Amino acid sequence: MLDSVLKGDSLSQNVVAAQSSLEVIDYVTRVQNAIGFVGFCWIGSNDDTTQVSKRQKLKIAYIESTDSANAYVQPAQFFYLYEKLSHGT
DSSP, rough: OOTSTTTTTOOOOOOOOOOOOOHHHHHHHHTTTTOOOOOOOGTOOOSSHHHHHHHHSSSOOOEEOSSSSOOEEEEOOOOHHHHHHOOOO
């Protein structure tokens, strides 16, 4: 994360470490303007009612695409995109 997000800069004194991905999600939903990093598998399932509930309280950030200049995409895994495109869910 230090290399890809901060581009060599140091972390702010406001950075808080969490014990788990679920703790990151809970923190971000409670603290205004908080930003958290978790794996897509913690929020990406439409079949898991807990994930759907948590995702509704979050804003998923777009990330810069390295394939196209000035293009931004939502992080996703292939299966999630396949399900969304194939089944319209």
